[in-house]
Amino acid sequence: MGIIFLGNYIFSNLVKGVVEREMSVEKLTIKLLGFSAPEMERFSAILALAESRLQQAWQMTTAEDADFFLLPSEQLKASLAADISAARCLFYTDDPAIGNLILSDCHKIPRINSLINVLNHRGAQKTIEITANAEAIPEPASPSSGESAPPAPIESQPAPSANDQPADTANFAPDHGLLSALLEHHATPILIKANTVVICVDPSQKLYYCPLSLTQLIPYFDPGIAPQVKPISVPEMQELVGKAKLPPQPLNNLIWYITFKTSQGRLLQGTAPEDIVRLLHWPDLTIPECGHYAKLAAFMHSNTMRLADIAKTTSYPPASVYDFYNACTVVGMTEKADTVQVHEKVADLKQQTVLRKIRDRLKF
Amino acid sequence: MQDSNRIKIVFTGCVGAGKSTAITTISEKSVISTEVKPSEASVIKRKPTTTVAMDYGELTLEGGDKLHLYGTPGQRRFEFMTDLLTKGALGLIVLIDNTHEDPLDELDYYLNLNHSFLLQRPAVIGVTHYDQTIQPSIDDYYDALAERGDPWPVVRADARSLADVKLLLNTLLAILEYG
Ligand SMILES: Nc1nc2c(ncn2[C@@H]2O[C@H](COP(=O)(O)OP(=O)(O)OP(=O)(O)O)[C@@H](O)[C@H]2O)c(=O)[nH]1
Numbered sequence: 001m002g003i004i005f006l007g008n009y010i011f012s013n014l015v016k017g018v019v020e021r022e023m024s025v026e027k028l029t030i031k032l033l034g035f036s037a038p039e040m041e042r043f044s045a046i047l048a049l050a051e052s053r054l055q056q057a058w059q060m061t062t063a064e065d066a067d068f069f070l071l072p073s074e075q076l077k078a079s080l081a082a083d084i085s086a087a088r089c090l091f092y093t094d095d096p097a098i099g100n101l102i103l104s105d106c107h108k109i110p111r112i113n114s115l116i117n118v119l120n121h122r123g124a125q126k127t128i129e130i131t132a133n134a135e136a137i138p139e140p141a142s143p144s145s146g147e148s149a150p151p152a153p154i155e156s157q158p159a160p161s162a163n164d165q166p167a168d169t170a171n172f173a174p175d176h177g178l179l180s181a182l183l184e185h186h187a188t189p190i191l192i193k194a195n196t197v198v199i200c201v202d203p204s205q206k207l208y209y210c211p212l213s214l215t216q217l218i219p220y221f222d223p224g225i226a227p228q229v230k231p232i233s234v235p236e237m238q239e240l241v242g243k244a245k246l247p248p249q250p251l252n253n254l255i256w257y258i259t260f261k262t263s264q265g266r267l268l269q270g271t272a273p274e275d276i277v278r279l280l281h282w283p284d285l286t287i288p289e290c291g292h293y294a295k296l297a298a299f300m301h302s303n304t305m306r307l308a309d310i311a312k313t314t315s316y317p318p319a320s321v322y323d324f325y326n327a328c329t330v331v332g333m334t335e336k337a338d339t340v341q342v343h344e345k346v347a348d349l350k351q352q353t354v355l356r357k358i359r360d361r362l363k364f
Numbered sequence: 365m366q367d368s369n370r371i372k373i374v375f376t377g378c379v380g381a382g383k384s385t386a387i388t389t390i391s392e393k394s395v396i397s398t399e400v401k402p403s404e405a406s407v408i409k410r411k412p413t414t415t416v417a418m419d420y421g422e423l424t425l426e427g428g429d430k431l432h433l434y435g436t437p438g439q440r441r442f443e444f445m446t447d448l449l450t451k452g453a454l455g456l457i458v459l460i461d462n463t464h465e466d467p468l469d470e471l472d473y474y475l476n477l478n479h480s481f482l483l484q485r486p487a488v489i490g491v492t493h494y495d496q497t498i499q500p501s502i503d504d505y506y507d508a509l510a511e512r513g514d515p516w517p518v519v520r521a522d523a524r525s526l527a528d529v530k531l532l533l534n535t536l537l538a539i540l541e542y543g
Pocket residue numbers: 377378379380381382383384385386411413414415416435436437438439492493494495496521522523524
């Protein structure tokens with residue numbers, strides 16, 4: 001599943017130059033149509049996380065008007081937003097063959113790098129349109145007003161790669177932001193303040209306390225946020241979490257999830273795709289998104305293999321295998337090995353058909 | 365129901381863990397359950413009714429096949445039902461009530477009871493009532509499994525939650541397919 005934007009208009013250096021000179025658009029608005037409240041919440045979380053890397057300021061809106069509209073799929077456009085021009089629509093799609101693809105997961109959480117690419121392209125384009133039309137009639141903003149066909153591409157460049165590898169660094173290093181603060185050794189309980197959120201950590205019990213859920217915490221995973229860390233005593237911690245009636249949560253789940261979300265398809269520093277690895281323990285499959293990796297976990301738990309071959313054998317995309325491997329490794333659930341050990345399974349076609357049917361029925 | 369060609373998955377585990385509830389949560393049809401007032405002292409203490417014989421629910425698969433879901437009775441005097449119900453099953457979901465006096469002992473008991481089945485087929489351990497107590501922790505369950513040399517995954521699950529019951533089943537399918 002992913003997001004695409006319709007039309008194939010490429011952000012060129014030429015456009016960028018104009019945008020940098022002429023920031024006439026203060027905020028671009030985006031309205032989500034046909035999404036559930038939790039899906040909107042997740043999009044909003046990723047948008048907040050992406051904020052520092054977006055060239056324009058973007059804001060989600062519930063007003064009737066918006067600069068852009070995000071729809072769950074192209075099929076729904078006809079019923080939900082038939083009268084909005086294609087140029088203003090962004091979509092979730094399953095089709096990996098489409099260019100400008102953003103990978104998103106089964107919870108409709110877009111991958112941050114892809115979201116940044118698409119919004120930066122579209123935002124720049126919108127800005128240049130507005131700049132060019134400054135003296136002309138502005139583009140109608142209301143979805144109900146008639147609209148013209150999307151403008152022609154300014155420059156034909158190859159579409160951004162569909163593979164979600166970030167351009168900045170090739171490897172993932174867990175040495176920034178909230179993750180780094182959690183991984184440091186602490187002898188006493190600590191309070192971590194990342195932007196507006198406060199997390200209380202009890203390292204000896206491997207627990208944390210926070211009023212926000214893991215998915216609500218996503219915006220605070222940004223490696224660019226420098227968290228403040230304050231040691232506190234055990235009685236202080238008990239008083240604090242008691243007063244706030246916060247339930248204890250497994251610290252490893254928080255560390256796992258931050259690593260998983262911030263790896264963005266980059267393999268952990270010090271690991272190569274040729275490394276032979278195995279999974280020593282099962283991760284907590286109730287962590288958001290982790291349940292969808294049950295097959296990968298089962299496979300890595302009973303086979304010791306090269307990371308690159310795991311992706312090929314299980315048909316999970318390499319980026320997903322890396323995200324999963326990184327998360328499990330950072331919490332100490334993996335081990336490297338010298339030799340490959342494959343657990344030969346006798347292929348039972350009848351059973352495989354049955355399993356597929358059950359899986360389809362469960363719609364997992 | 366003892367026909368070993370049937371596609372089936374069995375829920376087992378201690379009294380009050382949520383076997384009947386889990387099957388009710390996921391089953392298409394209203395569940396056939398044989399609930400009576402408990403007779404064993406340890407059960408009377410915990411719940412007003414208990415399953416005797418079994419629970420039964422089903423899901424219709426593509427092509428009309430059925431996935432049959434069976435729940436074993438928790439009272440130990442019905443232990444004999446376990447062999448009958450697990451015969452030919454794809455795998456086992458072992459539900460353990462974390463508020464039980466000794467949940468890890470219960471885990472040991474149900475894994476021993478199904479020892480010969482589990483030499484051939486996989487299990488997933490579902491820890492229920494975790495919202496009521498987090499002791500023993502999931503890590504404690506893994507330690508107990510490691511001591512036995514068992515590789516099964518442990519999943520926190522609330523038998524009343526469809527998503528949780530699906531996760532248990534999906535994890536079992538993952539092991540069957542890839543484990
Ligand atoms: N708080 C809480 N309650 C739960 C959870 N899972 C199940 N329950 C409740 O616990 C009770 C379980 O009862 P049953 O489903 O009859 O248990 P059983 O395993 O079939 O028990 P026996 O048939 O007696 O062996 C029900 O009242 C459920 O609603 C959970 O995770 N948390």
